[in-house]
Amino acid sequence: MVALRTEITEIVTGLAMLGFRDLDEALRVRPMSVVNLETEHYERLTDARASGSHDREFETAWENGHIFARADDGLRGRPPWSIEWKGPHKPPGYEQVPADLRIDHVYLVSCKYGSSILHNVSPSHLFDRALAEKRVERGSDWFVSTAPSAYQELYTACLVDTGLDRDYRALPALAADLETSDRKRLKAALPKRGRLPDKSQQLYEQFSMAVATASADRWRSSLRTAREREAMLWRLLRLQAAPYFVLGATTSGEPLRYRVGTPWDFRNRFELKSFDAWPESAGQPMVRWRAAVLDRDLARDVDNDAAVGDELCVIEGHVEIRWTHGRFSGAPEAKVHLDTHPHRVPGYFPLT
DNA sequence: CTCCCTGTTTATTCTCGAAA
DNA sequence: TTTCGAGAATAAACAGGGAG
Numbered sequence: 125m126v127a128l129r130t131e132i133t134e135i136v137t138g139l140a141m142l143g144f145r146d147l148d149e150a151l152r153v154r155p156m157s158v159v160n161l162e163t164e165h166y167e168r169l170t171d172a173r174a175s176g177s178h179d180r181e182f183e184t185a186w187e188n189g190h191i192f193a194r195a196d197d198g199l200r201g202r203p204p205w206s207i208e209w210k211g212p213h214k215p216p217g218y219e220q221v222p223a224d225l226r227i228d229h230v231y232l233v234s235c236k237y238g239s240s241i242l243h244n245v246s247p248s249h250l251f252d253r254a255l256a257e258k259r260v261e262r263g264s265d266w267f268v269s270t271a272p273s274a275y276q277e278l279y280t281a282c283l284v285d286t287g288l289d290r291d292y293r294a295l296p297a298l299a300a301d302l303e304t305s306d307r308k309r310l311k312a313a314l315p316k317r318g319r320l321p322d323k324s325q326q327l328y329e330q331f332s333m334a335v336a337t338a339s340a341d342r343w344r345s346s347l348r349t350a351r352e353r354e355a356m357l358w359r360l361l362r363l364q365a366a367p368y369f370v371l372g373a374t375t376s377g378e379p380l381r382y383r384v385g386t387p388w389d390f391r392n393r394f395e396l397k398s399f400d401a402w403p404e405s406a407g408q409p410m411v412r413w414r415a416a417v418l419d420r421d422l423a424r425d426v427d428n429d430a431a432v433g434d435e436l437c438v439i440e441g442h443v444e445i446r447w448t449h450g451r452f453s454g455a456p457e458a459k460v461h462l463d464t465h466p467h468r469v470p471g472y473f474p475l476t
Numbered sequence: 477c478t479c480c481c482t483g484t485t486t487a488t489t490c491t492c493g494a495a496a
Numbered sequence: 497t498t499t500c501g502a503g504a505a506t507a508a509a510c511a512g513g514g515a516g
Contacts, residue, residue, distance in 0.1 A: 129492090130491080130492095238492085239491085239492080241490090241491095243489095244488090244489060244490065244491090245488080245489070246487085246488060246489085249488090304485095304486080316501095375497090406498080406499080407498075407499055407500080408498095408499065408500070410498095410499095444498095444499080444500090446499085446500070446501090447500090447501090448487090448488080448489090448501085448502085449501065449502060449503095450500075450501055450502080451500090451501095453501095454487085454488095454502095455486090455487055455488070457488075457489075
């Protein structure tokens with residue numbers, strides 16, 4: 125149930141801010157003050173609650189909303205005037221604050237459960253344009269532009285392995301000329317998942333490394349100045365002009381509660397010392413990234429008595445570069461992961 | 477021929493899940 | 497945990513027709 129879990133976590137988080145004794149009371153009362161919340165949603169929630177299928181999510185979401193309502197950084201115990209639920213709609217436009225709830229028209233709350241993904245964008249948007257401007261470049265396959273020869277070799281080997289090179293309905297000789305229908309045929313002929321045949325597998329590994337290396341190079345060369353690297357980090361971390369809150373859970377179910385500060389908040393306390401990106405040898409093309417950030421608050425302590433070195437925080441993550449829908453299928457995409465625990469990321473401020 | 481409208485296709489992004 | 501896959505939503509691009 126894709127939508128159900130999202131619905132539960134988002135709505136229950138909101139309900140928990142309204143001051144009811146517990147979730148079951150809230151579900152009984154069915155407050156209609158939550159914008160966009162209809163009877164059908166309450167019915168689904170009540171059913172899910174009764175079935176016991178999402179106990180963990182109910183509990184965490186309720187606790188998250190409850191704590192936000194009382195947190196010094198949050199509502200500080202003030203009863204909210206209005207709670208707006210964004211609902212299942214995907215907002216038009218670009219780079220909105222990823223908010224699922226809005227409290228009193230001001231407090232934006234994003235509910236994020238079991239995902240370490242920061243972005244899922246086209247590779248050129250990340251590596252060439254640093255997530256800055258949204259401009260689609262059609263007709264340019266990232267794999268062709270970053271690793272043309274390795275891509276071509278892999279493609280040729282896959283044609284041979286699948287026997288499609290001898291098919292009378294010939295596929296194009298050049299990987300760059302693949303059409304959608306060609307991709308479908310090739311994908312269907314390849315093993316569903318797991319390793320490719322020996323020769324192809326070896327070429328796939330070389331291809332992965334070539335793509336990763338070229339991607340990391342292009343990323344680094346698009347970030348020449350300290351200014352650009354800083355802006356890159358802000359966008360990676362989704363720092364926005366206005367602060368917002370993330371209430372959710374890690375992939376292992378541990379609760380997450382933090383405020384995402386603005387670039388201004390970031391600069392007040394932190395200073396980006398370095399931003400690195402480098403290719404990694406993995407099954408699929410992967411680029412790792414790491415930012416070293418100076419925490420001035422801690423640095424001040426160092427002047428007094430703390431140990432030197434503690435004042436540097438490290439933020440780490442990685443980018444998967446992959447076909448969206450399996451080998452040779454769909455345009456390549458770049459999935460950006462955050463590997464550092466969010467509560468230890470400079471610019472994210474855990475709720476206390 | 478150009479411009480505008482409209483329906484269709486495709487790329488991109490978001491979401492989540494499952495196998496290894 | 498890492499690697500890989502897929503459905504759905506949406507916006508951009510495309511294609512074709514018809515009016516001016």
